[in-house]
Amino acid sequence: MSNLQTFVEDFCASLAPVGARGMLVFVGHQDWLIEQLNSLSNVAYFSSVLAFSQQPIVGLKHVNNKNYRQQLGTEHQTIFFSVDDDFKVDAFAALSGTLVAGGVLLLTIAEEHVKNSAFCQRFLALIRDYPQIHLLKQSAPQLPELAFFDKDVSDKVSETEAPLAYGCATGEQQTAVDKILRVVSGHRNRPLVLTADRGRGKSTALALAAAEILRQGHKHIVITAPHPDALIIFFKHLKQALPEGIQQNNSFTFGHASLSFMALDVLIAQQPKCHVLMVDEAAGIPLPMLRVLLKQYHRQVFVSTIHGYEGAGRGFSGKFIKELKQLRPEGSEFHIQQPIRWHQYDPLEQFTFNGLLLNASLAKVQYSPQQSLSFQVLSGHDLLIDEHLLNSVFSLLVTAHYQTKPSDLKMLLDNEQVSLVIMKQQQQLLGIAWLLKEGKVEQQLSAQVKQSLRRIRGHLIPQSLLVHCGIEQAFSYQYYRVVRIAIHPEIQQQGLGTQLLSHCRAYAKQQGGDFIASSFGANAQLVKFWQNNDYAIARLGFNKDAASGEHSAMVLQPLSSSAAELLKTITSSFYQDFPFYLTDEYQYLATDLVLQILTVKPYYPQSNIDNSAADQRAVKDFAAGNRVLSSCAPALARVFFSACGDIKIKELTEQKAIAIFIRKILQKHNWLQICDEFAITGHKEGVAQLRHFSNIYLSAVTVVSACK
Structure with a gap:
């Protein structure tokens, strides 16, 4: 047995007794990485192995970046995760959650990728703070010293001796099920908000409660989520609780009772009757849609991951819960703290949270209109060398969007086309705008885009103008796209967003940009904000976004005379076509959004529609x-x-x-x-x-x- 194999087996043996999970990170050239993994093929602890890599590995269950979500809700003892030319961090974050207590994640990273990735450099640097996460490098052949859990924190959370109802794993989970059932049997207009970190069994609690409701007969449950994938665990545990039930796609029947999944936009439009509405991963749903659901139904359960940014994060835990208490003062909250799938102090979970800034916290601020503001442009390198600044920036960005992903953090650190404009007052971070430089690509590439032969990543605006609006010269212009803009939630509605956009415009023009632009899920309030800042609508998507339930709007502001002339052409085309689409693709567009679009037309010439x-x-x-x-x-x-x-x-x-x-x-x-x-x-x-x-x-x- 090799020294490496002995080390790995001892490491695995140290995890199982305390119900913790660990990670071994290998960094080196590709040949060396393959050699190390081959030497571990006979490790006795490696079972139920899942491999994530670009190419399938003989003898192992394999997933890639296209299908890894199918593993949500499954469990694995060992995960092998390969990083060659790009670290698929969204997949890493998701799959790490399928690793069971006592399991090991083997992460291999090509040394060439580390040299070119600030994200990877930070990721590896954090390992030194976690004794149970081991780094093995080709350039340092000495094996690390094996670290064990501190006895003061390694004791497993004691199991409840008394048998639990509904098939629950913990007392907290049983309490959660009881509270869900009370929503159905108790008074109306008393919604429940159930929250937890991942691995606490919240979706399972929802499934167990649904099973109990269906057992009562003649009940109909409607469940929704940002995406059907979010309900994989739910349906798995529902089927386990009711094996006699029949599942067909995203619906489930048990005798005369039934449960059905409905997409958010369909649910809001059709308003089907039900005994209870269940909303899983509610933090992944935009606040305007949550407000509609809250008013449409009288018995509701909102379930979500609240720690981290798997959804709207603090937008859900802050604004929505506050509104819920005002509209439904008899509603209640319950937070599940005790982990089910792993140890309370699990090293892999703690490392993942810190490495991907899932635990980034938003500091309180005080703003005085009488005091001056300062503005600064940052690069990814500026964030890499200042961990506190990185945490502050990212936690604020999380509040501005309902679909923040770990890959967003990687993009901030690694993409050289990214610029961050931050707004401060007395060293307090008040606002931030994330800009991405787009356009100015070779004519050969743009021709391939036009012919539908390829799509160019990171060029959303010119690509959309060419493909959807027919603007042949779209790629010959330079665009600065506002990917995200965030003002601290405590000081919004004071004109700070407008001031920040003004500095973004000045920066983009200074850099030689032709347009400053943005793309977002359109509602009347957001469109009004951009129009008030002299942005014109260039396009409105024909289909609703699956997560936001809104059509995507693209807005532009010209920074050069040639861009201004082009924008007149773009907006003229949009407003001439808009009435036609109102009876088809835009037939269900919100009326306040239609009115906002039609009554404010910057850069648009006089209407040519006759008024006889x-x-x-x-x-x-x-x-x-x-x-x-x-x-x-x-x-x-x-x-x-x-x-x-x-x-x-x-x-x-x-x-x-x-x-x-x-x-x-x-x-x-x-x-x-x-x-x-x-x-x-x-x-x-x-x-x-x-x-x-x-x-x-x-x-x-x-x-x-x-x-x-």
Whole structure:
């Protein structure tokens, strides 16, 4: 037996008795890495092995970056994870959670990759702080000294001696199930928020509670999540609890009771009836959608990972829970602390949390409008050499987005096209904007993009302009895309975002940029923010994002005269096409978003839609009740589109009336849909609302025309 094999077997033997997990990291040239792994092929402790690598490994269960999510909810004793030219950190974070107590993760990293990756350099440097995570390097053949758990912290959490109900593993999990069941059997409007770090059995608790509800018969449960993959563990444990039940795709039946998964956008649009709504990984859902769910249903359970950034993180734990308490003061929270899958002080989990900044905490700040602000542009190297700054920056970025991933941290440190504009006051970090330089690529590459032969990573804006908007010269311009902008949650709504964007614009122009741009999930509030800062909408995605439930908006602001001319072309095309799409791809676009888009048109020339005298007469006749809706609807639409760019119209219009106008006249919804959405009694009341709107709208148009 080799010295390495003896070392590894002793290391594995030290983990199992205390229920902890460990990691061995090998760094060297590819041939050396293969040689080390081959020498460990006979280690007795290695069983139930899962291998993550670009190429399959003979004799081992293999996954890659495309299918690793299928392993969520499974368990492995040993994981082999290979890093060749790129560290797939999202996969690493996810798969490490499938390693059972006493298990070992073998991580191999090519030395060439370490030299070119600041992320890897930081990752390896952290190992020295974790005695149970061992680094073995080709350049340092001496084996590290084997470290064991401190006896004061290595005792396993004592198991509850009394038998637990529902098949629960811990007392906390049983309490969680009891609380979920109380949501169904107790008073209405008392939602439960169940949170935990990963590995605590929260999704299992949800499944066990669902099984108990289904056993009661004649119950229907609706469950939703940011993505069906998030429910792999849930359905696995539901099937184990009810083996007689029948699962078909993402639905489950047991006798006369049933459970079905619904995507977020479908759930919000259809509002199906159910005895309880379960929301798993709720932190991965944007706050506007959570608010809608909270108002639509009377019995709800929100379950989520709250430590780290597997979802919206502090947006969920802060803003949403605060709103929930205001809207549903009888609601309750419960946090599961005790791990089930591994030791309470598990070294691998602690290392993963710190290495990927899953535990980044947001400091409190105080802001004074009377004191000056300072701005600074940072690179990935600046973050690498200042761990405190890196933690502060990343924790603030996490609050601004509902889908932060470990790969975002890697991108910040490794991508040379990334710049960070930070805003401070008296050394306090108040805001940050993450910029990514895009465009200016070779014509040959852009031609391949146009022909759908390839996609260029990291060039979202020019690629979208070329492929979707038909802008042939898109890649010849330089863009600075605002990937994310974050203002500390305690000091928002004070104009700080506008000040930060102003400095981003100045920096981008100084660097020779033609455009500053962004892309985000569109809602009226966000679109208004960007429009107020002189950004124009260039494109709105045709499909809703699976996670956000919103269409993606792309906005641009020109920084050069040639860019300004191009933007006129882009916005003209968008606004000319927008009315057409309102009856198809944008038929269910929120009415306040439609109004926001149509009434603010920077860089857009005067509308070429006719507003004839005949149309004016039709509007007057309809408003007066002298003509029916069907004969006047085209004229109503033309008059609206010809003059809606005047913001005065928005100020003069009642919101309910204009919303019904948009739904009926512009988006062609039927009266049944409209009555249901706006709680009106029927067709007659709806037409009355349209006549009322037309009367107010006609007055507004007349006044504006007179001023001209």
